[in-house]
Amino acid sequence: MLILDGLATSYGRIQAVRHASLHVEPGELIALIGPNGAGKSSLLNTISGLLKPVAGSVRFFDQDITGWRADQVARAGLLQVPEGRQVLGPLTVEENLLLGRQALAGRKPNHQLADVYALFPILRERHRQKAGTLSGGEQQMLAIGRALMGGPRLLILDEPSLGLAPIIVNQVFEALQTLRHSGLTILLVEQNASLALASSNRAYVMEHGRTVLEGPSESLRHDPRIIRHYLPSIETTP
Amino acid sequence: MLAQQLLNGLVTGSTYALFALGFTLVFGVLHVLNLAHGAIFMAGAFAGLYAVTAAELPLYLAFLIAMLSGGLVSVAVDWLALRPLRQRGSSEFAAIISSLGIAQVLMSAGQAISQTQIMRFPFGTFPVVIYEFWGVRISLLQAAILGLSLLLAFTLLLFLFRTDFGRRVRAVAISERTSSLLGIRPNIVYFQTFFISGALAGAAGVIIGLAFNSVHFLMGEPFLLKAFVVIVLGGLGSIGGALIGGVMLGLIQTIAVSYLSSSLSDAIIYSLLFCILLIRPTGLFGKLHIETRVVRS
Numbered sequence: 001m002l003i004l005d006g007l008a009t010s011y012g013r014i015q016a017v018r019h020a021s022l023h024v025e026p027g028e029l030i031a032l033i034g035p036n037g038a039g040k041s042s043l044l045n046t047i048s049g050l051l052k053p054v055a056g057s058v059r060f061f062d063q064d065i066t067g068w069r070a071d072q073v074a075r076a077g078l079l080q081v082p083e084g085r086q087v088l089g090p091l092t093v094e095e096n097l098l099l100g101r102q103a104l105a106g107r108k109p110n111h112q113l114a115d116v117y118a119l120f121p122i123l124r125e126r127h128r129q130k131a132g133t134l135s136g137g138e139q140q141m142l143a144i145g146r147a148l149m150g151g152p153r154l155l156i157l158d159e160p161s162l163g164l165a166p167i168i169v170n171q172v173f174e175a176l177q178t179l180r181h182s183g184l185t186i187l188l189v190e191q192n193a194s195l196a197l198a199s200s201n202r203a204y205v206m207e208h209g210r211t212v213l214e215g216p217s218e219s220l221r222h223d224p225r226i227i228r229h230y231l232p233s234i235e236t237t238p
Numbered sequence: 239m240l241a242q243q244l245l246n247g248l249v250t251g252s253t254y255a256l257f258a259l260g261f262t263l264v265f266g267v268l269h270v271l272n273l274a275h276g277a278i279f280m281a282g283a284f285a286g287l288y289a290v291t292a293a294e295l296p297l298y299l300a301f302l303i304a305m306l307s308g309g310l311v312s313v314a315v316d317w318l319a320l321r322p323l324r325q326r327g328s329s330e331f332a333a334i335i336s337s338l339g340i341a342q343v344l345m346s347a348g349q350a351i352s353q354t355q356i357m358r359f360p361f362g363t364f365p366v367v368i369y370e371f372w373g374v375r376i377s378l379l380q381a382a383i384l385g386l387s388l389l390l391a392f393t394l395l396l397f398l399f400r401t402d403f404g405r406r407v408r409a410v411a412i413s414e415r416t417s418s419l420l421g422i423r424p425n426i427v428y429f430q431t432f433f434i435s436g437a438l439a440g441a442a443g444v445i446i447g448l449a450f451n452s453v454h455f456l457m458g459e460p461f462l463l464k465a466f467v468v469i470v471l472g473g474l475g476s477i478g479g480a481l482i483g484g485v486m487l488g489l490i491q492t493i494a495v496s497y498l499s500s501s502l503s504d505a506i507i508y509s510l511l512f513c514i515l516l517i518r519p520t521g522l523f524g525k526l527h528i529e530t531r532v533v534r535s
Binding site for chain 1: 402405406408409412413415416417418419420421422423424
């Protein structure tokens, strides 16, 4: 459903993404891992239309969406939950969720307000509260819920575990599993490689702006190169 | 006597508020001081006046034409003077200079069209009816000014805080980037914001043109200066604050004129503004943070 072919992006003279190729099939949960500064977020932002590619192409279903504006990409059903949540702080929780519907653009919703509240009951409790007053974990849930309201055909998440307490991270990832079992396709960028590989079915590794390795998450978890560079905790445990 | 002065102040204040509404809306959404707002207001007043004098249309139609013209001129101002700067990521200061420049162009055009004349709505455009309650006199025009200012302010609040459209505007005011990830096209929201701001200015143009019985190419400038005071009093970007700030300014001014001295009234207003800024740098109703966004109160 999503095919990136040789995608490249620069910020001025710095090439953040040099050559990224990957594909996502319906029903998959794909993880994209790699060190800080490998270009993972830049890659997501290029897919989402926040950055303009200098080379390569992005195909989404039967459309070439290379170089589309961010709002067009969102309305096509490719929705990003941005790094750092980016909830609209002065607006209430419910207003944030209702704004999620802007991406529908006539497409059929696959999540209603009630579904989001069922997935994250805390949001129902806080629905009249300003989004800026929520905890980091609650904001992450709100950001995911807001994207769900836009009827995603593919949900991409940028570092959903960033800055969250482990117990909250577990809650968020359980929700992602629930969503995946309900048939949602997910592309996940995550620095926490062991968590990302444990929750995905397939993964890509990105280094220096290139997608360098790809494979089923289960086998990547046992790949010595991955263990050495990304899973130090597993290496030290016998 | 005092009751009469308070009423007059209230009416004057609501004209200030009406003018300031569109000004504060653009500031709240785009964080730009649109110094062409006075010229847009003048353009709306001209359109309304010519609709009555040249086209001999009834006042309510002239009013709608003024709102439409104000909206279109305002969109054109954005398109020509502000949007190019936004796309290049220029500083907000550049937008101030650019809007000042296009204001001069509009005023020159107004001067040429009106041949530097002070124009008036023909006698009887608005029926002259005076009511008296408990010794306080209020004309139908004054009542209409009060009513319309309140109506427009509340309609604007309703739009901003109870509709999808309003949520889009407030989202873009907070973050253009996040809004675009949600499927909102910021340029459309800017376009709509400028149209509404200009339509409000056009409405204010006709009402103030009627109230002061004068329409001329410089009519926007004193109001622009007052609008600064109003939105600083009320809090930058605050819709409710513009209403309260406008009324406060009208009351202070009227009382200063009637009990102290008419020549001192501006000096009193600006001294007061100075004192308020010393005590509350974000305005009486402004939130205590530097970033300003569209807010309700």
